[in-house]
Amino acid sequence: MSTPLFSVGQQVRIADRTPPVHHRVPAYAKGQVGVIERVCKLHGEPEKFIRGDGKPAQRLYRVRIPQSGLWQGYDGTAGDDLDIEIFEHWLEPTE
Amino acid sequence: MTDHDKEHDHARTFQPDHPEPTSDAARVGLALRELLIEAGHYSAEEEQEVIAAMQGASPENGGRIVARAWTDAAYKERLLGDGASAIRELGFELEPYEFTVMENTNSVHNVIVCTLCSCYPRALLGMSPAWYKSKEYRSRVVREPRSVLAEFGVELSDDIDVRVHDSTAELRYMILPQRPAGTDDWSEEKLAALITRDSLVGTQRKLSI
Numbered sequence: 001m002s003t004p005l006f007s008v009g010q011q012v013r014i015a016d017r018t019p020p021v022h023h024r025v026p027a028y029a030k031g032q033v034g035v036i037e038r039v040c041k042l043h044g045e046p047e048k049f050i051r052g053d054g055k056p057a058q059r060l061y062r063v064r065i066p067q068s069g070l071w072q073g074y075d076g077t078a079g080d081d082l083d084i085e086i087f088e089h090w091l092e093p094t095e
Numbered sequence: 096m097t098d099h100d101k102e103h104d105h106a107r108t109f110q111p112d113h114p115e116p117t118s119d120a121a122r123v124g125l126a127l128r129e130l131l132i133e134a135g136h137y138s139a140e141e142e143q144e145v146i147a148a149m150q151g152a153s154p155e156n157g158g159r160i161v162a163r164a165w166t167d168a169a170y171k172e173r174l175l176g177d178g179a180s181a182i183r184e185l186g187f188e189l190e191p192y193e194f195t196v197m198e199n200t201n202s203v204h205n206v207i208v209c210t211l212c213s214c215y216p217r218a219l220l221g222m223s224p225a226w227y228k229s230k231e232y233r234s235r236v237v238r239e240p241r242s243v244l245a246e247f248g249v250e251l252s253d254d255i256d257v258r259v260h261d262s263t264a265e266l267r268y269m270i271l272p273q274r275p276a277g278t279d280d281w282s283e284e285k286l287a288a289l290i291t292r293d294s295l296v297g298t299q300r301k302l303s304i
Binding site: 043074077086 | 191193210211237238239240241242253256257258259260261262263264265266
């Protein structure tokens with residue numbers, strides 16, 4: 001668990017699911033493709049934390065997503081983007 | 096002295112620091128705190144210390160950090176590489192959060208939001224402004240950041256990209272604004288006084304001298 005599954009620059013997809021517990025992936029990010037911006041530390045996984053097991057056992061990443069891919073008719077530049085923190089178990093490789 | 100007095104443990108006695116609650120949600124919150132303190136999960140003194148630390152925190156702390164980064168290139172590199180260690184050098188602590196600093200440049204403007212709730216580096220910068228917690232800011236700044244920034248007076252030309260940071264988990268962010276021109280011979284203290292709360296969140300880009 002301490003070896004990160006993903007590395008900086010790798011393309012990933014954020015899982016599109018809605019577990020019936022507290023989770024910290026906003027709806028707009030679900031199913032989106034981005035690249036790993038940085039590998040963060042291990043933290044308590046929110047879905048388990050809510051059940052009382054908050055030990056820092058899940059890898060966190062920052063994922064960079066182009067704004068033009070997030071919103072239809074986005075009004076900005078092609079370089080505008082959004083960075084979001086996503087836990088490892090929410091990420092899937094795109095290939 | 097009665098048995099009750101002997102058993103009395105001041106650390107487990109809840110006394111409200113705040114006015115009487117006026118809503119049901121506030122009453123539930125107060126009752127929960129009272130129970131947690133009575134059960135010994137934390138003490139009333141610890142709660143007061145946390146509140147005092149947050150009340151003592153302010154954007155001035157951010158100003159000190161930014162001014163150090165502007166005047167010390169090696170410090171700036173450490174700050175952008177590992178924000179938590181770098182602010183510890185100045186006596187600040189934000190554990191267990193990963194304190195993270197994003198640098199504004201001639202080609203990138205950064206802005207911070209928490210779309211899920213209202214995460215903010217409170218222990219460092221103090222309480223967040225009301226607009227930061229508003230549903231309108233949280234829902235709009237991810238979707239139309241340029242329009243929202245324009246409403247704050249930040250007009251960005253097309254050669255500047257906007258980078259929105261959604262604070263969805265365990266990181267806490269601060270922006271490193273650009274140092275204004277004409278401040279080359281300024282002291283660190285004088286520079287620190289230029290920095291505003293909004294420039295640390297990204298809803299202000301230019302600092303006036």
